[in-house]
Amino acid sequence: MPRRVIEYASLALAIVLLLLACSIHLVMPSAALSIVRLAAAELTPWLIALGLVTGGVAMARLGSGSAAAVAALGAAALAVVLAAMPLARAPAVIADADRQLRDAFGADVHAARPAFSLVTSFAGQRIPSVRVERDIPFDVVEGSLRLDRYAPSVEGRARPAIVVVHGGSWRSGDKGETALSNTEWSRSFASRGFVVYDVQYRLTPAVRHPVPMNDVLCALAYVRARSGADGVDPERVVLIGRSAGAHLALLAAYRSRETPCGTPARVAGVVALYGPTDLVAGYEIPADPDLIDGRAALRDLLGGTPQQVRDRYVDATPQTWVASAVPTLLLHGAADQIVSPRHSDDLASRLRERGVPVVYVPFPWSGHGFDMISAGVGGQIALATAERFVAGVVASR
Known part of the structure; x- marks a missing residue:
């Protein structure tokens, strides 16, 4: 696969992941978008895993000086951070439920x-x-x-x-x-x-x-x-x-x-x-x-x-x-x-x-x-x- 195709495919995937991760933290204006947000919030481990893979591919291309690779790495990193926020709060929810039970x-x-x-x-x-x-x-x-x-x-x-x-x-x-x-x-x-x-x-x-x-x-x-x-x-x-x-x-x-x-x-x-x-x-x-x-x-x-x-x-x-x-x-x-x-x-x-x-x-x-x-x-x-x-x-x- 041509290098440029890999770089731009990584950038496209990183942008999609970033949009999904952003949706977790936003109010949705329609029922359809609320379903997208729901799936993104519940499937954060998948977003994190895909973000790490995409970021890894982009990082491997940094040596070529490609602007697409730099942008893909940045978008993937931000997507991982935003997607990790709900996951980071899960232990507190579990502890609260355990205490109440x-x-x-x-x-x-x-x-x-x-x-x-x-x-x-x-x-x-x-x-x-x-x-x-x-x-x-x-x-x-x-x-x-x-x-x-x-x-x-x-x-x-x-x-x-x-x-x-x-x-x-x-x-x-x-x-x-x-x-x-x-x-x-x-x-x-x-x-x-x-x-x-x-x-x-x-x-x-x-x-x-x-x-x-x-x-x-x-x-x-x-x-x-x-x-x-x-x-x-x-x-x-x-x-x-x-x-x-x-x-x-x-x-x-x-x-x-x-x-x-x-x-x-x-x-x-x-x-x-x-x-x-x-x-x-x-x-x-x-x-x-x-x-x-x-x-x-x-x-x-x-x-x-x-x-x-x-x-x-x-x-x-x-x-x-x-x-x-x-x-x-x-x-x-x-x-x-x-x-x-x-x-x-x-x-x-x-x-x-x-x-x-x-x-x-x-x-x-x-x-x-x-x-x-x-x-x-x-x-x-x-x-x-x-x-x-x-x-x-x-x-x-």
Whole structure:
């Protein structure tokens, strides 16, 4: 390959890496660019590795006096520095999560995996095989609501269970919505002895609150009804939700005494990833820029603005129900441009005031949906933290 081609190819790659590394530290003006930023922030080990290789190639060409080689080396070096900043903050996040988990559950809740591994960053998560059964009807309402069940490869009895609630602004999404997060978490928990139910719920604008929440409660009732056949302990169930699914998981967990479909399984705890917890504030203080038209999503869910249907907003706000809250894990990216981290901040404060066990882990570099890249920096820490939290709450029952 001609030397000039190598030099200019190195420069082009270095510029791309620098732009990606810069995006980690910027506010994105569109949803598409926010996804680019999300990937760059979570895949910083790859950016660093590629930057080092590109810089090495450029350094080897410095003797030729090439301006392209000098520029490539400078761009690659700056890209490495910018990409390394999130990685440098990971140990503090891990230490904070560890401290909070020990405070909540004592020293007996040991990590089932390293909170972060560079090997996993490059090779991906390795999860043992589990049994999967898809599209199981659990409630018949305007067509069947269905769930996918993930179970350990060896049958057992009285296992703890997890109910997973997908995101999508209440108006889109589905069970198993992404092979990079929902199903990978479900498989991981099943490989560790849990029975996992990944559930559907009815979507807006065809329905409004409280219908989606009631559908999650119906899934909990299904878990209790099927506990004997599925080998599940209905007194040890944890809800996990993302985004809008986190909102529904929190509501269902805090209102699990309500019985739209019969007696639900007992909720031992809830894991909420970047979910809205104050819908009035969510409408009155929208994201800027508003990448998904969050106000429209709230109007679809609740049938109007807070000025028109304030009681519905209050009823659908998880913070309203902290008096009946269960142990809660909150995972939220501090760079989230869709659901402000103040939602998790405020809920954590209110839970602490009530004496409810809460673990709140903010990820300084992460945006909305960061766990979709489960081998990413935040994705690894989130899964490891969730595994320890869930183990702690089911062990205490």
